[in-house]
Amino acid sequence: MMNPIIQSLFDRKSCRIFKDKEISQEERKLILEACMQAPSAGNQQMYTIIDVQDQKVQETLSKTCDNQPFINQAKMILIFCADFQKWYDLFKYENCNPRKPGVGDLLLATTDATIAAQNAVVAAESLGIGSCYIGDILEQHDLHKELLNLSEYVVPVCMLVLGYPAEDHFKRQKPERCKLEDIVCVNQYHRKDKQELKNMFEHKDGNKTLNEWATAFCNRKYNSDFSKEMTNSVQKYIDQFKSEVD
Numbered sequence: 001m002m003n004p005i006i007q008s009l010f011d012r013k014s015c016r017i018f019k020d021k022e023i024s025q026e027e028r029k030l031i032l033e034a035c036m037q038a039p040s041a042g043n044q045q046m047y048t049i050i051d052v053q054d055q056k057v058q059e060t061l062s063k064t065c066d067n068q069p070f071i072n073q074a075k076m077i078l079i080f081c082a083d084f085q086k087w088y089d090l091f092k093y094e095n096c097n098p099r100k101p102g103v104g105d106l107l108l109a110t111t112d113a114t115i116a117a118q119n120a121v122v123a124a125e126s127l128g129i130g131s132c133y134i135g136d137i138l139e140q141h142d143l144h145k146e147l148l149n150l151s152e153y154v155v156p157v158c159m160l161v162l163g164y165p166a167e168d169h170f171k172r173q174k175p176e177r178c179k180l181e182d183i184v185c186v187n188q189y190h191r192k193d194k195q196e197l198k199n200m201f202e203h204k205d206g207n208k209t210l211n212e213w214a215t216a217f218c219n220r221k222y223n224s225d226f227s228k229e230m231t232n233s234v235q236k237y238i239d240q241f242k243s244e245v246d
Contacts, residue, residue, distance in 0.1 A: 015130025018163030034123035082109035
């Protein structure tokens, strides 16, 4: 049985067309406070949220994040950073003799940041405010690190752009998801064979053959220049967390 929260999860889709309507300060604060209610590892809240309010920074992000003009039309931009810098600094200031942060700490902090971001999505949706995740914030390591003044153990995991949806947004059909049995494994992971994968993805090919669709998608996404750039940039972030654990 659907309740309002579950129904909103089914109805929600990424919003890239916004009304010229401001998000009130009360709504902004409520969304941010909802983020902080998210579960986190050991209640450490290993994330920092950058609330972008400078129009010049927003314009820059619309260009550096794969040249997407709609980013500059959003009324609220939040960047969720995996942040172990604050914990490492605390341990050092208090003479706790901490080891240097490693990739395990990065993974936990990344999870914390992403869960907080999804709380923002759900909270915004409940207020009638649309949102879209921007993964491209992980690209352009050197540029974004300087633009956002990121410390050594801080990684911009994801960015959210938010605003009231324009009417055209509601006309767009939500992309079809895979079937439940395609995503859920019971007890153990099951690696799908060729036929199972064909059955899983056949709803995506439209008027093309599965081979045509898969080839085009692979070239547009996986083998693309921006995907390679993201991999290179993420590797730089990971390298910052590489340390020998005693």
